[in-house]
Amino acid sequence: MKAFLKYTIFILLSIIVITSISPTITFANTEESASKIRITEWQLHPGNDEDNKIPPADGWITVKENEKEPVLPKGTSSMWVKIQLPAESKAHTGLFVDKAYAQNVYAFMDGSMIYESTRNHYYDVNKFVIPLDNSINETLYIHLVNDTGNIGIKGFILSDYTSLYRSMFLNEIPDIILGAAFIFIAAIMFFCMIFLKKVHVSGWKSLSLIILSIGCLLIFYSPFLYTVSGEYGSFYATGIDLSSNVFLPALFFFLETIFGKGKYSLVRIFKQYALYAAALSSIGLAITIFSDNAFYPIYYSISTVLFALGVVGGSLTLIGILAAYSIKKQKDAIILSSGLGLFILCGLGDIIQYYAQSKNYEFTLWKWGIVFFVFTLVVVLGRQIVISFEKVITYSRQLEIYNNELQRSDKMDMISQLAASVAHEVRNPLQVTRGFLQLLEEKSEDHKEKNYMVLAINELDRASEIITDFLTFAKPQLEHVTVLNIANEFKHIGSILIPLANLQGGQIRLSIPEDLHIQGNSSKFKQAFINMIKNSIEALNGDGEIEINCYKEEERVVIQIKDNGEGMTENELAKLGEPYYSNKTKGTGLGLMVTFSIIKVMQGNIVFKSRKGVGTEVEVTFPAA
DSSP states (O other), rough: OHHHHHHHHHHHHHHHHHHHSOOSSSSSSSHHTTOEEEEEEEEEEETTTTTTOOOOOTEEEEEEEEEEEOOOOOOEEEEEEEEEEOOOTTTTEEEEEHHHHHHEEEETTEEEEEEEEOOSSSSOEEEEEETTOSSSEEEEEEEEEETTSSOEEEEEEEEHHHHHHHHHHHHHHHHHHHHHHHHHHHHHHHGGGGOOOOOHHHHHHHHHHHHHHHHHHHHHHHHHHHHOGGGHHHHHHHHHHHHHHHHHHHHHHHHHHHHHGGGGHHHHHHHHHHHHHHHHHHHHHHHHTTTTTTHHHHHHHHHHHHHHHHHHHHHHHHHHHHHHHHHTOOOOHHHHEEEEEEEEHHHHHHHHHHHHHOOOOOOOHHHHHHHHHHHHHHHHHHHHHHHHHHHHHHHHHHHHHHHHHHHHHHHHHHHHHHHHHHHHHHHHHHHHHHHHHHHHHHHOHHHHHHHHHHHHHHHHHHHHHHHHHHHHHHHOOOOEEEEOOOOOHHHHHHHHHOOOOOOHHEEEEEOOOOOOOEEOHHHHHHHHHHHHHHHHHHHHSSSEEOOOEEEEETTTTEEEEESSSSSOOOHHTTTTTTTOEEEETTTSSSSHHHHHHHHHHTEEEEEEEEEEEEEEEEEEEEHHH
16 A cells, blocks of 8 residues: 555656646747736626627726626626727737637627627637737727626737737647547557456446546537637537536446445445436437527536536545445555545645635646546556456366365265275175185295295285275264374374384474364374375485474464475375375375375365475364364
8 A cells, every 4th residue: 555655646746747837828939928918907798699789888897807707687698898908019919818608709899890709509618819910009899698697708818819829729738638548548448348358347348438538528628629610519518418427327337346336225326326317418418409409408407407416426425435445444445535535635726726826727637636536446447357367366276176176086986985885895705815824824834835825914914904995985984083182192103103214214203282182083093194104204215304293273283294205296296195196116095095084074184295305294284172
């Protein structure tokens, strides 16, 4: 999390640097800069939108730049602005209007119209430059008409027309570039969906729609497009409405993908609300378009209320969910909280500068707040995909282990069935044969013949041991289960195997506390560990050491057997416990199969670790009694 915060701070600083060097209304040289004149006073007059007739001299209201504009009478749909141009005006002069709220704008000077902008849609934000050639001590009249009643104007700068127009263009370029970048990213994401698995498509698609809608809003809400290509204004205005209709449903689809339906199903409820509101708004938009904007006031009122309710309710829900999950230290919630927090900080920065500069400030930081928020959405989705991929890998490994265990279990079932049907029948004739061989060996006087009899008896005994191992598989359940003291059990095991190890040239070191107990069958426990320790002794090949350690870890008893013998390869380790597999020349592999069966019945786990030429380590764990 510290790394994430550092990364976020780095991005924040980078964006601050970028915004600090973004274009503003500047001039190419000191002469142009010196000729810049800011209009600080003008006059307003409620007009008549039926014609462009300039109002009489009386009734004008004087307005200063840092003062609040007067409130016009309710229902006013037209307003005139009168500006007295200074005597310093030169050729090729222009007047830059920073913001004018109106559908139609007309400019007059000397009774002639010098600028006109009319719209057949309801996007009413204008930013333009009026050409004023050789206008000295002239009076400029600007007529604003808006059927919605939202009329206003502010920000007048008088300077070279070309410089003003270029500066206006450069000021709007960052929004266009940022919006185009979002759309480009969304297009790439949509293309990449064909390579995704079905489980990831939902979150990926909703995030793509979020980024696409934000990009379209940034572009279509820029006044610049309506100034340079006003003939497509209806298309741009429709794009704003459609983008806002897509944004909220896509956002709540994404949140449901990440956090589920939420407490009390709040996320799902707001998702359904956003879907219904978007559908209703889209139907109203279609009706408005086909009716040539006849029902626009009704559509605007309903869609605005629906969107505002969705934004307010959705924001409160989002903040509540992020707060609840962040308290639980859920990483995705913390990341999204960081993005939302940065967005709110950027918005507050805009508001502070707005009031600090006497409201003569255009909001820009909120756009970078959107960038932060989208960035965190991408990070969260990326984390989900990575986590999902890791789960798939984990499941694949578990499936492989399960498959190996299943194969091992099938083999053991096969041996068990074979043992159950054959073992007893084979054991009886073996015992009879052994008895007669013993009689013959006792009566034989030929020494060589006696040796043959002893060898035959030994092989019969070995065959009997194999049959005993088979019987272990046929009946793996434990009998006479008691509480076993590990130290006492290993004393008996040591008394049997320590002489054998010494005979081979090795040593056995025991480190076992007296207070460790498990539940099991004493004879089966000894049989299992004698098999394992005997294998370690045979792997020493002369001098060597076997360490047997025992300790308690939480609620389980751990027994470790380490030797520095010849060790095994990974392939050999994988085959341990399989029937008929053994590293010994005369081995059958049944000894370890018996060991695995006994440990499993005693609810234990066994893990082998080995390196060729280094040694082998066995770790067996049992539930503590």
